[in-house]
Amino acid sequence: MEGAFFEPTILSNVKPGMPAYEEELFGPVAIVIIVKNEEDAINIANDSKFGLGGSVWSQDIEKAKKFVRKVESGAVYINKLMASHPAVPFGGVKKSGYGRELSHLGIKEFVNQKSIWID
Numbered sequence: 001m002e003g004a005f006f007e008p009t010i011l012s013n014v015k016p017g018m019p020a021y022e023e024e025l026f027g028p029v030a031i032v033i034i035v036k037n038e039e040d041a042i043n044i045a046n047d048s049k050f051g052l053g054g055s056v057w058s059q060d061i062e063k064a065k066k067f068v069r070k071v072e073s074g075a076v077y078i079n080k081l082m083a084s085h086p087a088v089p090f091g092g093v094k095k096s097g098y099g100r101e102l103s104h105l106g107i108k109e110f111v112n113q114k115s116i117w118i119d
Helices: 038-046 061-068 103-110
Strands: 009-011 029-031 053-056 075-078
Touching (some): 038 061
Parallel strands (some): 009 029
């Protein structure tokens, strides 16, 4: 294929100190990190200066709901790849952004609101 093209890639055995562990990657890249347990998975997920979004895959939806509440991220999808939709606020936390765009919450990020106080 001609032009800019990035072959889909799976990186395994990723460890702290590696660029794939430390940096925010965009593109068709899957990073595989083996964890000991759920607590280890939360610690690794939150061991980042970034927090745009992610996804958690599970057959136990109730357990997944509890898990994602512990993930420091602007959005976490359960059994779906991260995406944006005009009806849902979109934005990251940490070094992945401040505030939200899209939806009724996002539009308020771009307008001036006036406060009036009468005593």
